[in-house]
Amino acid sequence: MSWSDVYPWSPPRQGEPVIRQVYDQVRGAIVAGTLKPGGRLPSSRDFAARLGVARASVVAAYDLLLAEGYAVARVGSGTFVSGDLSGVTELRPPVAERARPPEIPPRVRDLDEMVLPAPQSDPRLFSTGRTLLDARAYDAWGRSMRRALRTLGPEHFGYSDPRGDAALRAAIADYLRAARGGVCEPDQVLVTSGAQHAVDIAVRALLRPGDPVWMEEPGYPATRHALTAAGADIHAVRVDASGLVVAEGMAAAPQARVAFVTPSHQYPLGVTLTMGRRMELLNWARDAGAWIVEDDYASEFRYDGPPLASLQGLDGGDRVLYVGTLNKALFPGLRLGYAVAPRPLAAALANARQLMDRQASTLTQAVVLDFMREGHFAAHIRRRRIAYKAQRDLLAAELRARLGYVLEVDAPEGGMHLIAYLKDGRSDLAAEAQADAGGVTVRAISRLYRRIEPRSGLMLGFTGFPVRAIPAGVARLAQALA
Structure with a gap:
């Protein structure tokens, strides 16, 4: 060129x-x-x-x-x-001597030192964050794309509503009311580039430097990075088999401004916040005048019984900012998610979103809207839920059969990955390296702890590859760990 x-x-x-x-x-x-x-x-x-x-x-x-x-x-x-x-x-003419550069601000150094995850393009077995479109969904998606291209209107050639396409926001609101018991109207929905984008918008709108916040321990590193970049005072709150230990959060930071939680499928442990803990968390937020950011990133995929009601639905939408994503439900390259804002926050979040990158792609929104209106989204979720359950069950069974002597497998009620805890004090970081050398990808969870004693375990994704590939992948993992 x-x-x-x-x-x-x-x-x-x-x-x-x-x-x-x-x-x-x-x-x-x-x-x-x-x-x-x-x-x-x-x-x-x-x-x-x-x-x-x-x-x-x-x-x-x-x-x-x-x-x-x-x-x-x-x-x-x-x-x-x-x-x-x-x-x-x-x-080439000599380069003029440059003046002394300005001093690097502390916030820039903090951002520069963050260890962000590499792009998740790893096709190997058990890598996380991956999805599959079956042939029916792939064909339907192609038809939706072609229809969207044939019906390009003026809204695609100029600036549009930073909140997102009105018809798509209405479809998302309808979906959340039906699937998650949400209490929302289209004017509360904000279309984003994904769940992390929505969390970042919430951080910008709700927090000032030094504000105390709760975050699950262990927790999602991208959320921690967003809070660190905002200068928040992060209080790690332990997660047990019932989810966030609310009593410990109240003891550590009773006047926290915001609690960031993943109640449907806690990241990374995969536990579900029990109904008792949900009510305890909502009661604390009401008494403390605090907000809750509910990251419901994989709620579509629950395999054992009906999903518990979302915090947003239980609360009535007063103090819970709900975050969801279509990237996990469809495919990560889509880059489309959403937030449902309590009414007092809706305008501020839309303004923050407009300042960040103005708007989501109108063409992508049009394709997703067509895909949802034609009934393909709901059908795809039903099929994926059945397929992913089978993949979860087979992975858990194969791990127990081949690696039960070294791994304690915790099959989650939902989500897209499971946790296998290492026995006898073995290092999950060493196991991660051994697996990588053996040609499979697992992630050590100990690095996701910051302030409490980490537990040694491996995170294995089960949604991004065909079910028939799982036994051979576990065999390779067993050979690598042996």
Whole structure:
């Protein structure tokens, strides 16, 4: 690719040799690296017209560049920057001494030191955050895309509502009322780029530096990073078999401003917050005047009994900011999620979302809306729930059969991964490295603890690959850990 067509060429100045000025401009762009080796230069005719000079002047300037090795001519194709500038790069002008850079602010250092997860493109068995579209969903998605492209309207060519498409927000509200017992109307729904985007918006809107917050321990690292970046005072609240231990949070930070929780399928342990704990958490929030951010990231996939009502539905929508995602329900590359805001927060969250990246893709929203309206979304969820349950059960059974001597397997009631705890004090970090060397991906959960004694365990995803691949994958894991 050549950028010569958009380079800001300047017309020659009066009173100075035209050929030399054209030569200096082109040579300067090549030496500076703006025009890359192999890039095409403008034709002499077009370049002359653009500069307002005689074509002969441009041809003469090009002849100088050719003679000095900056350019090469290709018969029938044009003039190009030389692919080998080794003989002329010493002509690059010396770099001026730079002034002392400004001091790096502490917040920038905090962000720079964060250990963020690598892109989850790992196709290997047991990697997490992966989904599968079956043939029916794939075909339906293609039809929805084609319909959306055929019906492009003015809203797709300009700025739109930062809250999201009104029809899609209404469809999401209908879905949440039916599936999660949500109490919401379309004007409370905010379309985001995913659950983490929604959490980040909530952090920006609800917290000031130094505000105390509750966060589950162990917990989702991206939420911790968002809170750290905002300067929040994070209080780690332990998670046990019943979920967040609310009493410990009340003892540690009774006046916390916000509690960040994953009640349906706690990340990473996979436990479900019991009804008693849910009511205890809501009562604390009412008494303390606090908000709750409910990240319901995998609520669609519950395999053992009906899902418990969402905190947002139990509360009536007064103090719970509900977060959901379509990326887990469909596929991560979709980059679409949503938040349901209590009415006093709805306008502020929409403004914060607009400041961050203005709006979600209108075309993507149109495709999802068509997919939902045609009934494909609900049908896809039903099929995936059956398939994922079978994958969860087979993975748990294979792990117990082959690795029961070293792993204690905890099959979750829902979600997209399970936890296998290591016995006899074995290091999950070492096991993670052994599995990686053996060609499978597991994640050590000990690194997700910050302030309490970690438990050694491995996180294994079971949703991103065919069920028939699981036995062979467990065999490889067993060989690696042996």
